[in-house]
Amino acid sequence: MTGRDGYAEFYQHTYPRLCGQLYAYLGDATEAEDVVQEAFLRAWRDWRKISTYDQPAAWVHRVAWNLATSRLRRVVTAARHVRRHRHETVVPPVGPEHVALVAALRTLPETLRRAIVLHYIADRSVADIAAEMGAPRGTVLSWLHRGRALLAAHLSDTRLEATRDA
Amino acid sequence: MREVNLDPEFDRDVLPALSAYRAAVREAFVAPPLEQVRARARHRAAVRATALTGVAASVVVAAGVAVASLPGPPPTDPPVADHLPPTPVSWAGETILLPDPAGYRSCPARTRVTFPATMEAVSGDVVIGITGTVATGDLTGDGRPEAVVHVYCRLNSEFASGDGSGHLMVVTRDRDGSFTGLAYVGPEGQDYPKVEVRDGALVATIRQRYGPESQVRTYRWDGTSFRQVAGPTAFPG
Numbered sequence: 431m432t433g434r435d436g437y438a439e440f441y442q443h444t445y446p447r448l449c450g451q452l453y454a455y456l457g458d459a460t461e462a463e464d465v466v467q468e469a470f471l472r473a474w475r476d477w478r479k480i481s482t483y484d485q486p487a488a489w490v491h492r493v494a495w496n497l498a499t500s501r502l503r504r505v506v507t508a509a510r511h512v513r514r515h516r517h518e519t520v521v522p523p524v525g526p527e528h529v530a531l532v533a534a535l536r537t538l539p540e541t542l543r544r545a546i547v548l549h550y551i552a553d554r555s556v557a558d559i560a561a562e563m564g565a566p567r568g569t570v571l572s573w574l575h576r577g578r579a580l581l582a583a584h585l586s587d588t589r590l591e592a593t594r595d596a
Numbered sequence: 597m598r599e600v601n602l603d604p605e606f607d608r609d610v611l612p613a614l615s616a617y618r619a620a621v622r623e624a625f626v627a628p629p630l631e632q633v634r635a636r637a638r639h640r641a642a643v644r645a646t647a648l649t650g651v652a653a654s655v656v657v658a659a660g661v662a663v664a665s666l667p668g669p670p671p672t673d674p675p676v677a678d679h680l681p682p683t684p685v686s687w688a689g690e691t692i693l694l695p696d697p698a699g700y701r702s703c704p705a706r707t708r709v710t711f712p713a714t715m716e717a718v719s720g721d722v723v724i725g726i727t728g729t730v731a732t733g734d735l736t737g738d739g740r741p742e743a744v745v746h747v748y749c750r751l752n753s754e755f756a757s758g759d760g761s762g763h764l765m766v767v768t769r770d771r772d773g774s775f776t777g778l779a780y781v782g783p784e785g786q787d788y789p790k791v792e793v794r795d796g797a798l799v800a801t802i803r804q805r806y807g808p809e810s811q812v813r814t815y816r817w818d819g820t821s822f823r824q825v826a827g828p829t830a831f832p833g
Contacts (some may be wrong), residue, residue, distance in 0.1 A: 442627050448623025463625070467633045474630070486605040493737070499819035500736035500768075500778075528617045550614040564821060568810045581649075 437477050444487050447552075452498050457536040459523065461558055462498075491552070494567035501545070534584040542577035542592045545570055614747045622708050648731060671806065687711045687726050687745070692767055694724065694778035698786060703749035727762070733793025735766055735778075742778065743767045744791050744798060761785060764800065766822065779823045781815050786831075798822060804831055 432590045437529075445466060452462035469490045473480050480486050535543050545563065548554045549570075556574070691710040697703045702722065709717035709724055716725040727746040735742045748761035764781040780789065782800055789810075790801040796816070801809040813827035 438630070439632060445627035446622050446625040448626035451619070453621070453625075454617065459625075467628075470630075471633060474634075494735070496817070496819040497738055500738055500817065524620055525619070527613070528620055528624075531613050531617050546614070550611070551618045559638075562818075564818075565825075577770075578610045581613075585609050585613065 432438060434474070434477050436481055440473075440481075440486060444490060445470065448491060448494055451547055451552045452494060453524075454532055454535055454551050455495075455543060456498055457532055465497045466494050468497055530585070530588055531581075534581050534588065537584050538577055539580055542573050542580065545573040546577040546581070549574055622740060636790075643675060660753070669819075679757075687715060688713045692775040692777055695765065697778045698780065700749065700763060700780045702751075704778065720753055721752050722749055724749050730764070730788060730791040731793050731798070734796060735798055735822075736768070737796055740768070741793075743769075744781075744793065746788055746791075747780075761786070764788060764791065764798070766798070766817075778817070779821050782813070783831075797825065807831060 446468070448466045449459075451464055453459045456462050456465070466592065472493055473486065473490050482491050483489055487528050535546065539546075541563070545559055548559050548562070549556065556570050558568055559565075560570045562569065565573075621803050637799065662768050688711060691708055693708045694704060694706060696730045697705050704719045704722050707719050709719055710718050711726055712793075712829060716723050718724075725748050727748070729743050731744040731747050732741045733744075734740060735744075743766070744766055745765045746762065748763070749763045750761045761784055763784045763786075765776050769775055781798060782802060785805060787803045787805050788800055789803055792799045798815045800814060800815070801810060801812050809831050811828050811831070813829075815822040816825045
């Protein structure tokens with residue numbers, strides 16, 4: 431027993447899904463990976479305790495999202511600024527249609543985007559999201575509805591532009 | 597368990613796009629070797645420690661006002677004020693974007709206010725005052741300290757005593773040097789003789805302003821607000 435039993439498998443399995451969620455939420459693949467890696471490092475440090483939890487993935491999920499929501503207010507632009515200085519080009523590891531979706535998500539107000547990503551990408555129930563975001567269930571439903579409507583309008587505009595350009 | 601579509605017309609394009617994304621990202625992101633992640637974390641910690649030393653060395657104290665001077669032209673890493681000035685700090689001349697008031701109805705929402713030397717800023721018919729910085733420490737878990745400030749909001753009227761006002765506000769410093777209020781914390785209208793940041797949580801001793809009780813309550817940042825995680829939630833009777 432090394433104290434880190436099961437960590438590698440847990441990390442390999444959980445990392446991609448969490449990065450996908452936070453890329454959709456933050457709109458920046460590198461920033462998403464930074465946040466997720468930080469969460470996994472914390473899990474690594476406390477793995478002896480966290481591995482005894484019913485759902486270690488829920489713990490990492492919560493830490494990563496907390497980092498992302500606090501980061502969103504302050505460092506997303508800074509990270510981009512730094513990369514520009516280093517002349518790095520960050521290519522998201524997904525296809526153009528998914529990049530377009532993430533771009534559309536970025537046009538949503540933060541609360542709607544978070545609800546949409548948690549529900550439709552992280553597969554969280556409305557009740558879970560209501561508890562996590564401290565809002566009544568009906569409010570979450572209305573966020574999801576408004577978020578979908580805004581996304582639909584944005585995606586439709588993008589498609590029209592693409593048709594015109596063609 | 598996803599909800600039933602509320603509006604199929606809106607969802608014709610959106611839900612398939614979200615589903616396709618959800619399926620695709622499982623293959624798209626690949627976990628890097630753990631040792632590589634740990635090495636990067638060590639590097640980041642070293643860079644952060646160097647930056648901290650630089651900021652600490654550039655603190656200028658003038659006329660009782662501590663100001664973190666910003667380093668010169670940007671080097672390769674974030675050059676700007678990554679950390680709050682150490683306490684005690686004067687908020688005179690500083691601008692803070694106030695947080696959503698949530699339950700603190702007397703405070704204006706998402707308003708940017710600049711505090712004069714009197715520490716009382718006016719927004720509409722409300723006066724927002726700062727009594728002082730009562731604690732600093734990392735409350736959001738991102739490795740950077742926040743400031744816990746005692747504030748009050750009262751009507752801008754000679755008849756408004758402000759007796760029922762006063763609570764805490766957690767302020768974070770953005771990398772562009774500006775200050776943002778993350779959230780208000782604690783009950784209004786009570787006294788806060790001792791506030792600490794302990795193990796990433798805000799631990800406040802709260803004393804009744806007009807009563808005998810003193811309580812210790814602990815609050816923790818959950819990404820959107822500070823939730824109380826320990827201690828009594830109300831004063832008796």
